[in-house]
Amino acid sequence: MLLQSWQKRIFRPECNPGFESLHCIAELEQAVGDALPFLNAHLGGFSYQQDPPAVTFRVHGKLITVHNDRIAINALADEAEADKILAWLQGEINQVWEQRGEIEPSTVAAPQPQLLKVLRLLPNKAGCVRCGQATCLVFATLAVQGVLGPDGCPELEPGARQDLERYLGEFSLDW
Numbered sequence: 001m002l003l004q005s006w007q008k009r010i011f012r013p014e015c016n017p018g019f020e021s022l023h024c025i026a027e028l029e030q031a032v033g034d035a036l037p038f039l040n041a042h043l044g045g046f047s048y049q050q051d052p053p054a055v056t057f058r059v060h061g062k063l064i065t066v067h068n069d070r071i072a073i074n075a076l077a078d079e080a081e082a083d084k085i086l087a088w089l090q091g092e093i094n095q096v097w098e099q100r101g102e103i104e105p106s107t108v109a110a111p112q113p114q115l116l117k118v119l120r121l122l123p124n125k126a127g128c129v130r131c132g133q134a135t136c137l138v139f140a141t142l143a144v145q146g147v148l149g150p151d152g153c154p155e156l157e158p159g160a161r162q163d164l165e166r167y168l169g170e171f172s173l174d175w
Contacts, residue, residue, distance in 0.1 A: 024082040033068030037105030038096040058146035
C-alpha cells in the first residue's frame with residue numbers, strides 16, 4: 001500500500017471568505033509522485049504537470065489535484081465530502097500502484113473542450129443572465145471547466161441541450 005495516511009485541512013478561500021463551498025488540502029504522509037503517471041493513465045487527468053509532478057482531475061464540478069506530497073480539492077459541500085473523495089483517491093492511487101506493471105504510464109493530459117465551440121452552442125451569446133452568470137462567455141468558461149453543465153442554461157432548447165451534452169460528454173465532463 002503506497003498511500004496510507006494524511007493530515008487534512010478544511011478552509012474557506014481567503015480571497016472570498018463569503019463563499020459557501022470549502023476547500024481541502026491533505027498533506028500526504030507518504031510520497032505518491034511515482035504513481036502519478038499511472039493514475040493519470042487510469043483516470044484520464046484533465047491536466048498533467050511533469051516538474052514537479054502533479055495531475056488534476058475534474059469530477060462533479062470539483063478540481064482535484066494530486067501532487068507528490070499533497071492533494072488539493074475545491075468546491076466541497078462539507079468535510080464529509082472531502083473524506084469521501086480522499087478515501088476514493090487513496091483506493092485509486094493504491095490500486096494503480098499495485099497494478100503499475102500492467103498500466104502504461106502517461107504524462108499526457110486529456111483533450112479539452114473548446115470554449116468557442118461551447119459558446120456557439122448557447123442560444124444567447126450576448127447574455128440573458130438567467131443562468132446567474134454575468135455573460136454567456138462566463139457560462140461557457142464554467143462549462144468547459146466542468147463546473148456547469150447544459151442544465152445550467154435555462155434558455156437551451158431540448159435539441160441544443162442534447163448537442164451541448166453530447167459535445168461535453170466527448171470529454172467525460174460530468175455535471
